[in-house]
Amino acid sequence: MSDPVLFVLGLLFLLQAKHLFADFYLQTTRMLRDRGRYLHFGRLQHAGLHGIGSLVALVLVGVPTALALLVSAIELAVHFHIDWAKGRWSDHTGHGPDEAGYWRAFGVDQALHQWTYLAMVWAVLP
Numbered sequence: 001m002s003d004p005v006l007f008v009l010g011l012l013f014l015l016q017a018k019h020l021f022a023d024f025y026l027q028t029t030r031m032l033r034d035r036g037r038y039l040h041f042g043r044l045q046h047a048g049l050h051g052i053g054s055l056v057a058l059v060l061v062g063v064p065t066a067l068a069l070l071v072s073a074i075e076l077a078v079h080f081h082i083d084w085a086k087g088r089w090s091d092h093t094g095h096g097p098d099e100a101g102y103w104r105a106f107g108v109d110q111a112l113h114q115w116t117y118l119a120m121v122w123a124v125l126p
Contacts, residue, residue, distance in 0.1 A: 004125065004126065007061060007062075007125070007126065008121055008125070010061050011057060011058070011061045011120075011121050011124070012117060012118075012121060014056075014057035014060060014061065015054060015057050015117040015120065015121075016114075016117065018050070018053035018054060018056070018057055019050070019053075019113060019114075019117070021053070022046070022049045022050050022053050023050075023113075026049060027046060028042070028045075030042035030045065031043065031045055031046040034087075035083060035084070035086070035087030035090065035091075036084075036087040036088045036090065036091035036092075037087075038084055040084075043080055043083055043084060043087075044080065046079075046083065047076045047077070047079045047080035047083065048076060050075060050076060050079045051072045051073060051075055051076030051079070052072070054071070054072045054075050054076075054120065055068055055069065055072040058071060058072060058120075058124060062126075063124045067124060068124070071120050071123055071124055075116060075120060078116050079113065079116070082109060082112045082113060082116075083109070086105055086106075086108075086109040089105050090102070090105060093105070
């Protein structure tokens with residue numbers, strides 16, 4: 001894409017669509033279980049799904065493959081750790097969906113993911 005505004009908007013759209021599906025439609029029971037444990041295969045699968053989706057989005061807008069692989073691998077690691085921190089916090093507080101603390105933690109988690117996408121777009125600007 002030669003227009004930088006279209007590049008940014010297009011990539012943000014693809015990353016947010018990927019996020020919607022990976023976080024809300026494609027999570028399995030394994031991915032959702034034991035989220036406060038650090039070494040958790042389900043969380044690795046979930047973060048891997050995000051990494052693969054981001055790689056596809058980056059390549060679709062014309063980011064060079066090597067850069068797309070690097071940025072996607074970093075996002076995988078960041079996503080893994082954001083979700084782990086939220087899981088630890090949730091285990092610590094014990095808040096459920098009927099409590100405001102649950103929704104504050106959920107909001108911070110989602111904001112951190114969206115801010116990660118802003119950083120990714122900045123990192124790959126042509």
